[in-house]
Amino acid sequence: MKKPKELKVKPIKNGTVIDHITANNSLNVLRILGLPNKKSKVTIAMNVQSPHMGHKDIVKIENRELASNEVDQIALIAPKATINIIREYEIVDKGKVHLLNEIKDLLDCTNPNCITNTLEPVQNRFYVIEKEPVILRCHYCERLMEEAEIENQL
Ligand SMILES: Nc1ncnc2c1ncn2[C@@H]1O[C@H](COP(=O)(O)OP(=O)(O)OP(=O)(O)O)[C@@H](O)[C@H]1O
Ligand SMILES: [Mg+2]
Ligand SMILES: [Zn+2]
Numbered sequence: 807m808k809k810p811k812e813l814k815v816k817p818i819k820n821g822t823v824i825d826h827i828t829a830n831n832s833l834n835v836l837r838i839l840g841l842p843n844k845k846s847k848v849t850i851a852m853n854v855q856s857p858h859m860g861h862k863d864i865v866k867i868e869n870r871e872l873a874s875n876e877v878d879q880i881a882l883i884a885p886k887a888t889i890n891i892i893r894e895y896e897i898v899d900k901g902k903v904h905l906l907n908e909i910k911d912l913l914d915c916t917n918p919n920c921i922t923n924t925l926e927p928v929q930n931r932f933y934v935i936e937k938e939p940v941i942l943r944c945h946y947c948e949r950l951m952e953e954a955e956i957e958n959q960l
Contacts, residue, residue: 815849815851815864815866816849817895818849818866818868818892818895819868819892819894819895820868820869820871820892820893820894821847821866821867821868821869821870821871821891821892822866822867822870822871822872822889822890822891822892823864823865823866823867823889823890823892823897824864824865824866824867824872824877824880824884824887824888824889824890825862825864825887825888825890826856826858826859826862826884826886826887826888827862827863827864827865827880827884827886827887828859828862828863828883828884828885828886828887829852829853829859829860829861829862829863830852830853830863831863831883831884832850832851832852832863832864832865833850834883834884834957834960835863835865835880835883835884835887836848836850836865837960838879838880838882838883838912838960839872839876839877839880841867846867846868846870847867847868847869848865848866848867848868849865849866849868850863850864850865850866851863851864851865859886863884871891872889872891874889874901874903874904877889877903878903878904878905878906879906879909879912880903881903881904881905881937882905882909882940882956883940883953883956883957883960884903885903885905885937885938885940886902887902887903888900888901888902889901889902889903905934905937905940906934907933907934908931908932908933908934908945909931909932909934909942910929910930910931910932911929911930912930913930913932913942913951913956913959914930914959915930915932915944915946915947915949915951916949916951916955917944917947917949919947920944920946920947920949921946921947922944922946928946930944931944931945931946932944932945932951933945935950939952939953940952940953940956941953942956
């Protein structure tokens with residue numbers, strides 16, 4: 807019987823590969839990035855084997871180079887993610903994601919009485935007080951948010 811040829815995910819000519827995503831978190835990564843949109847070509851590999859991580863997810867985005875300030879929020883849920891920029895099939899840049907000290911404009915505070923949940927036009931703002939696993943603290947009411955609550959909102 808013919809052995810099936812081992813197929814890796816199709817190479818992309820230009821774009822971004824996000825590698826070493828915490829297993830099963832690729833959909834949350836895409837939500838943070840606001841992807842896919844109507845024009846984007848996105849390939850996802852979930853729960854693939856990784857020598858370093860046991861299992862991981864990979865996301866490939868064609869024809870778009872993500873800038874580091876766009877991808878850093880990924881570190882909330884995929885702290886080991888690697889960002890590879892591809893041009894003409896070659897990796898021209900490789901970087902890690904860095905969790906910033908403040909997270910703005912992404913998550914809602916879970917405290918219903920928080921000023922950010924009233925009609926006041928106040929922007930959400932959290933401080934990162936633990937990185938792995940993540941714990942955030944609301945700037946306004948000091949409510950703590952843990953990873954599961956963050957994932958619930960994505
Ligand atoms: N042209 C391409 N199209 C799609 N994916 C690519 C392309 N080139 C590399 N990749 C993917 O980008 C990731 C990083 O590739 P690289 O060759 O740097 O692997 P690596 O040596 O294992 O790197 P690392 O040390 O970051 O794990 C891998 O998941 C690889 O499959
Ligand atoms: Mg590797
Ligand atoms: Zn709050």
